[in-house]
Amino acid sequence: MSDRYFARIGLPAPAVPDLAALRDVVAAHTRTIPFENLDPLTGRDVDISPAAVTAKLVDGGRGGYCFEQNTLLRSVLDGLGYRVTGLAARVVWGVPPGAAPTALSHMLLRVELPEGPHLVDVGFGGQTLTGVLALVPDVTQETPHEPFRVHLDPASDGVHEMQARIGDGWRPMYRFDLRPAPEIDYEVGNWYVSRHPRSGFVTGLRAGRAAPDRRFALGGMLGGGGAALSVHHLGGPSERRDLRSAAELRKVLERDLLIDTSGLPDLDEHLARFF
Secondary structure (H helix, E strand, O other): OHHHHHHHHOOOOOOOOOHHHHHHHHHHHHHHOOEEOHHHHOOOOOOOOHHHHHHHHHHOOOOEOHHHHHHHHHHHHHHHOOEEEEEEEEEOOOOOOOOOOOOEEEEEEEEEEOOEEEEEOOOOHHHOOOOOEEOOEOOOEOOOOOOEEEEEOOOOOOOEEEEEEEOOEEEEEEEEOOOOOOHHHHHHHHHHHHHOOOOHHHHEEEEEEEEOOEEEEEEEEOOOOOEEEEEEEOOOOEEEEEEOOHHHHHHHHHHOOOOOOOOOOOHHHHHHHHO
16 A cells, blocks of 8 residues: 555655654645545545545545544554554634534544654645644644644643644644544544534535645535635735536536545535535
8 A cells, every 4th residue: 555655645655764754745645635525525434444545545536534634644654664643633623712622523643753752634624734743832833834833721631732823823723632542532533524414524515735835725515505715825815716516616626626526426416505
């Protein structure tokens, strides 16, 4: 699988499992393998076993969401000799302050390196980390795209909060602790996001990809809510384009998000539900 993965992301397999190689892998992965939820949207089961995510994301030209993306990357990193631990998080992106806790519905990775522990996450939609963060609290860290930081509230009993610098402020993304997540937590979280009738992955479209000089973010709500593509340029203004038809939406999925939709013969009828 490793050879196929590196062919997919257009990068030679690294000879040494070090920090520099990890940064290269994460940057190439996020440029090439998009975030998307087309399987939950079209009523398909999502298998997050390493074999299944390899078949879909590597061989099938598709993307996926956090459980798929980070399962794939963990499998690759394990094979290269990195020491990797899976963590689980509660998403707070877009959640009002003081709201009830969200479910453990997100997966990220901790990688042990001689420089110390680092965090990797190639599966957070339009705000996916394109770099590797040192697990050091409250230090602004640059990535190929926005700055990020890992905030630690001294009163939170070890809960960390991933934050992205958006404009002039820090925006919270998700909260997590450093306990290794058992696989059953991922299975339950995956079922919830892919099958629960109120999951945003069932009721809407979420897709994203980080190009070297911009981010693509695609979203839409079923039932005539429409769909729109946002393009966030590094060092420049953002733009938003409302999409008007299933054909236009499919074109964006294939051209901008780089998703091979040929294995979804009923996709157009599902995309039509947005208009």
